[in-house]
Amino acid sequence: MAMQAQVMYDFSAEPGNNELTVKEGETVTVLNQNVGGGWIEAQNSRGESGLVPEDYLQVSDDDDDGEWDEEWDDARSTGGYGETTGEEEGEATGHTQTLTFIYFKCCISLGFAFSKIPNPEVYLLAKLPPKGKDRLAIYMGDVGPVWLYPQSPLDCVVADPKKGSKMYGLKSYIEYQVTPNTTNRPVNHRYKHFDWLYERLLEKFGSAIPIPSLPDKQVTGRFEEEFIKMRMERLQGWMCRMCRHPVVSNSDVFQLFLTYRDEKEWKTGKRRAEKDECVGPMVFSLIDPEAPELDIIEVYVCRFTKEMDDGVKDLLNVGNIHWKRCTGPLRKEYQKIGKAFQNLSSVFNTSGYTGEATLTDALTAAGKTYEEISQIVAEQPRKDLHFLMETNNEYKGLLGCFPDTIGVHKAAIEKVREGDKMVAAGKITTQDKGTMAKRISIMCYSLQAEMNHFHSNRIYDYNRVMQLYLEEQIRFYETRERGFYETVRG
Template identity: 20%
Template sequence: VFLSENSTLLSCTSVKEVQEDFLPGSYYETAGHSFIYIVLTNGKPIETSSPASASSLLNRLQLDDDLEADTLDLYASTETRDLFVTVDDPKKHVSTMETYITYRVSTKTSRIEFDLPEYNLRRRYQDFDWLRMKLEDSQPTHLIPPLPEKFVMKGVVDRFSEEFVETRMKALDKFLKRVADHPVLSFNPHLNAFLTAKDLNKRQGLALLTKVGESVKQAAGGYKLRARPPEYCVMGEYLDTFNQKLGTMDRIAQRILKEQTEYLVELREYGSVYAGWAGSEDALTRPLEGVAGCVSTCCGAMEDLSEGMSQELLPVLREYVLYIESMKNVLKKRDQSQAEYEGRLEAAVIRKQEEKTPVPVEVEKCQDRVECFNADLKADWERWQSNKRQDFRQLLTSMADKNINYFEKCQSAWESLVSQLQDDQAENTNETNCD
């Protein structure tokens, strides 16, 4: 057992008998001290395929010989990654019963939990949905990345269109990469089954509910939380504010995209008028064709700008709206766990006063579960904030580049037309002087 206080290592103690309720790699507090429980064999930690709380371990235990100084960069470094996944190659399948799209899921890994170093399987949306539900059930203390929405409005969006399938494929790829990069979720057996099982239906009976997950389900609705701790109140307020900002950005972006689409229709018609006019005016053929060409160039630039907004900006905004829902769900589960602890503690105190009995073990278990929730939630919150900053930095940079590119193309087209008209004017002037 490694004793620590304020993330500083105090001492190491070997224990012959360990309480059954302690989970290897988990963080606990008791008797005024905090500690991380790690099982050692011949002086080395036992490697487990699914650590109970690797995030809390990395955040609270810092050993110079084993960990890098900056734990935030540890997860992001490709040198420490040993699981790589990619979603691509969508294919349409048509049968007498249904029509659906499958995606190729490619996996490369060096982990001993996998029988092979590489896998290539095809999965449909409902398989990704199955994986996410299993992750939520088996890892209730962690933030599970969101999936793109399953249902689309019939008649408004064609779910088999090339644009829709491409957008969904990118979203599924991002979802799976986030899960595979997570220090705890990536070890989940359900993810292993998703990446390796040829027939996923055969593995759907796989059960992995942690003690924390079972407790949360039993405690849901059983107690009323007195007061959420200030730090989690700040999280909830931030999520509400961020959600409002994303909603406003989404509405404005949708309106801009609609206006750009309408403008593009008018611009194309505008260009065709000049092209038709050039056929009936011999003296103005070149300048009119030049204007038509400039308008056509502007149409192409506007198409690229609108495509960037519809396929890059809007999906990211929607993803983070769904992310907020997922984070609120984890916060709610944390509150339920705390409510269970408060309820049991209050009942135990009353019994102790009346019967002079010691605090039941169940109360200590509930306290440990709350600490597990807190540690995992804080770690996932930091990861989420880091991903958010990176995603929006890339998004805003891409938006700026696309707008600059749009105006540069338009400016270049019209400048070339001005040069052409000036050359024609100079040529006509020279011909007049010669006459």
């Protein structure tokens, strides 16, 4: 079935660019969601097709479990293709779908060697350079292995987006001001600098730490106020998350981004970062755990993140539907109820009969209360659902990076399990096998430290957003109750 998308903002196509002009509120059919570069190929109701920035569209969420490449022993997923129970008989279509899905999962699993996941072999067997000052310390906390956190947490403010231009105004861009709490000195960055930072962080830390994608990909030449505001808010969220990560925030490249003093320092730093060779799985060589030997936990991590991903997507789905209902049909319905009461009041006022002022006043007040409710209902999502949705959206992005990070660990574990065979075949020495065992233990340390970091952040984020959400709900119902109370008591 063709996927539908809702247009969130007006977008005017630039001539000759294969773009499609769309209007807010329009529904389009998604032709290709994977064009890349932040674009989606879509078709409007008049049959015209072209590219639309993906941030301008709200695509209905589909199951995209295909990106998960694991074979865990999940009762829920085996249930789908296990023995057919009496209840499931006759559900032929569902059954076929499950099989297709499993087949797809296998393909991904088998296709490991061709995937983009970095090969951990370079680290497992490489001769490591001597450890420098650039070490990533892990110690044993109450919850298990944890990263070493800085004494005062890093933070920054992304603000004041300004339109700049170069080439005598031929090209224009938006520059954001980023101010870290350490220097309190603002630096300017364009979106492409954020993107450069993301690429560096992904390259350097991606095997050990899931680096969430930037909130949206490059969309050039759009200066709509609301879009810029939304992008800035999300860049702020992304930067906060990076600041909160002890490894990322302490890295040279991240510090450079936040604190460079002049163009020269920025350029030198950029070159150095791009030449960094300790990237990919080699990042594990920097890890310095307190103690060796740790159990392998990847299956468990994989299961939790997958299930949380499902939960988050589910909440986003129902949240989206609720948002649309509140701002659309519900708002109109309350308006209509309000109008109906007020109309009846107007008619009653023409009766010429005395002594019904109390009644017509009550009807008018009830009508107005409903019109207010209509507005409150339509505005409410921006007050409560917005933060809940943004947080879940952020987590959806973050969770989407886990399969790659976990994939490195999985590949390493497979390699280590083949150790005996490789020794027997004379491919590696017994000493190599010992090295591999030690190194996989370090990888496990890192994964557990990262998971503990993830959990503590998750608990903090969700605690905060739930508190906000529930308090908004109280205010919401209180306002509506008060509206009716005043209608009755006058």
